[in-house]
Amino acid sequence: MSDVTCRGTKADGSRCGSTIGLSDEGLCIQHDPKRQRLVEEGIQRSIETRAEKKAIRDAILPDGIPSGPPRTVDDCVKWSAWAMNAVALNVIPARTAECIAKCATTFLAGLKHRDQERELEELRQVVKELRKEAKR
Numbered sequence: 001m002s003d004v005t006c007r008g009t010k011a012d013g014s015r016c017g018s019t020i021g022l023s024d025e026g027l028c029i030q031h032d033p034k035r036q037r038l039v040e041e042g043i044q045r046s047i048e049t050r051a052e053k054k055a056i057r058d059a060i061l062p063d064g065i066p067s068g069p070p071r072t073v074d075d076c077v078k079w080s081a082w083a084m085n086a087v088a089l090n091v092i093p094a095r096t097a098e099c100i101a102k103c104a105t106t107f108l109a110g111l112k113h114r115d116q117e118r119e120l121e122e123l124r125q126v127v128k129e130l131r132k133e134a135k136r
């Protein structure tokens with residue numbers, strides 16, 4: 001690893017210390033005045049990309065859709081309830097609701113299987129301990 005660090009100064013007056021992307025003058029991109037425009041353009045692009053993603057999300061996703069993928073049984077119930085309501089109000093096609101129902105069923109079966117495996121493993125450990133004690 002390089003010992004050369006940025007010569008720039010942070011807002012609190014301490015030395016920057018960055019080792020990444022140093023210029024010939026020993027300045028990182030944040031402290032190099034020659035690359036200031038590049039930084040500003042990057043920030044602007046990031047803002048535009050985020051705004052575009054939000055606009056797409058707002059335009060495509062129906063009202064009230066649960067945010068993010070389901071991770072728990074409660075999340076799955078929220079998704080199913082939302083899909084029922086959305087299909088009844090003709091917000092989403094019946095085919096989409098059917099797919100959500102299938103996914104929810106598969107997801108819940110996966111959770112159940114996982115939980116049963118964990119419980120089985122715990123019971124295996126208990127049996128193992130009991131057998132050890134019985135041998136004594």
Ligand SMILES: [Zn+2]
Nearest residue numbers: 006008016028
């Ligand atoms: Zn720096």
